[in-house]
Amino acid sequence: MTNPIDVISKKLKIPRWWVEAIAIEYTDCREFAQENDIWKFNFERVSSSDLEAAIHENHIVLHTYLFHNIAPAVFPSRMIFRMIGAAISAPLCESVEDMIPEGLVSRSYFPIQTNSNDSWDPKLSFSTHCQVFENGQLFQWKIAEFVPVEGRHYGKYISEFIDLEPIDELSQELQILRNPIIKPGEHGYEDYKEKVTDYYQRLDAVRHLLLKQLMTIHNQKKSQYSGFPKTLPLTPPILSHFERFTVRDNKYYTKLYAEPIFYRGCFFHAKKAEDLIASKNNQFELTNSLDEIYQERATAIILGAACFEAFINGLGFEYYPEIWKQLENLSIKKKCFLYYSLSGKDSSLFNTGKEPFKSVMDLFEYRNNLLHYKVHYKQAEEKNQTYITDTEKQMPREFVRDLPEQLKICIIEICNVKSIPIPEWLTPHPNIGWMK
Numbered sequence: 001m002t003n004p005i006d007v008i009s010k011k012l013k014i015p016r017w018w019v020e021a022i023a024i025e026y027t028d029c030r031e032f033a034q035e036n037d038i039w040k041f042n043f044e045r046v047s048s049s050d051l052e053a054a055i056h057e058n059h060i061v062l063h064t065y066l067f068h069n070i071a072p073a074v075f076p077s078r079m080i081f082r083m084i085g086a087a088i089s090a091p092l093c094e095s096v097e098d099m100i101p102e103g104l105v106s107r108s109y110f111p112i113q114t115n116s117n118d119s120w121d122p123k124l125s126f127s128t129h130c131q132v133f134e135n136g137q138l139f140q141w142k143i144a145e146f147v148p149v150e151g152r153h154y155g156k157y158i159s160e161f162i163d164l165e166p167i168d169e170l171s172q173e174l175q176i177l178r179n180p181i182i183k184p185g186e187h188g189y190e191d192y193k194e195k196v197t198d199y200y201q202r203l204d205a206v207r208h209l210l211l212k213q214l215m216t217i218h219n220q221k222k223s224q225y226s227g228f229p230k231t232l233p234l235t236p237p238i239l240s241h242f243e244r245f246t247v248r249d250n251k252y253y254t255k256l257y258a259e260p261i262f263y264r265g266c267f268f269h270a271k272k273a274e275d276l277i278a279s280k281n282n283q284f285e286l287t288n289s290l291d292e293i294y295q296e297r298a299t300a301i302i303l304g305a306a307c308f309e310a311f312i313n314g315l316g317f318e319y320y321p322e323i324w325k326q327l328e329n330l331s332i333k334k335k336c337f338l339y340y341s342l343s344g345k346d347s348s349l350f351n352t353g354k355e356p357f358k359s360v361m362d363l364f365e366y367r368n369n370l371l372h373y374k375v376h377y378k379q380a381e382e383k384n385q386t387y388i389t390d391t392e393k394q395m396p397r398e399f400v401r402d403l404p405e406q407l408k409i410c411i412i413e414i415c416n417v418k419s420i421p422i423p424e425w426l427t428p429h430p431n432i433g434w435m436k
Helices: 004-012 016-026 048-057 074-083 165-177 189-224 258-278 283-319 332-342 357-371 390-394 397-417
Strands: 030-032 039-041 065-068 109-112 129-134 137-142 145-147 156-158 243-248 251-256 381-383 386-388
Touching (some): 016 048, 016 129, 065 137, 283 397, 332 397, 357 390
């Protein structure tokens, strides 16, 4: 038998999730006290005509919530990386309002469902958000909070708009009803099934009254808004892990966090230079790869300096924007001294004569020598009965090899100045992150 949800979704050309939400909330689509829980969905109990009528009659549901303004391919990538601790960037958006709609929902959106309907009946819980679909437009409003309750292992929903105590009372009753679940064939099953049926009838009455009240609140909220500045008219772009977005006045803005790009490049090229040397067995093989080795070292130095400069400028613009925009031409050393002073710390703590700060200052000297290289003969240095070329002196093997770690230590030290979180991109997940 064809699932009526698929039939009606296709016929009315409306999203399947909405049709299913209407079916779950407003139709007789359950069999009670079956198998391993108090309910079992059977959408074949609902005729297509009854489901279509329910959709035309009802316009509000309690889904978990919707996301919008995010390309569907971007969201799971970011969330997976964050869940496993492999994040390499700033948060996805400037504020939660950028991606969780309050009011009119953008054309590009997708629903979030924390549990599958096979594992949990949404009607047995509540939600922090409600959704309204009317006149071809979709709205979402935050209408509740979920808070812990001392003395019990589950929390409760509270709302400034509606009285949710009846829902909490039913939630407490549900804990008793499901402990234990009496299955078909077990002693007392018929009485238990009757209790479950009665529970759902009372739950249905309470929820329908609340949904009616929420529909009134929807109309009130909608009339109070002169516009919805976070609602995009177009499809959002895909974003890298280095980008953050916000929506202002229905326009899409992105911000690039360049530090992780540069740091990752510095790490890769420093490692590649060292791997090239380690793979050579003699001077003949080393000579043939020397051009590539110097290329890798030079790139690591340039990107390492770019990383640190982007990092300190980012902190400056975030915490001291009015001052920092006047400092573009200051040296990196002076910027660091100033950052310490503005943060209420003694600037002498940025001791350029000791590690890790010494390596950072050496890094900028090497970077400047590379970018402003003067093409003339330079005397080689005598060392251990041989000569060290100026090229080797400006891109020392040990310095480049240790550069990513010294950068990391230095950035952590500077974060500690203001007790700000250490950037996640400094310590990515070893198996999923870019260091693998």
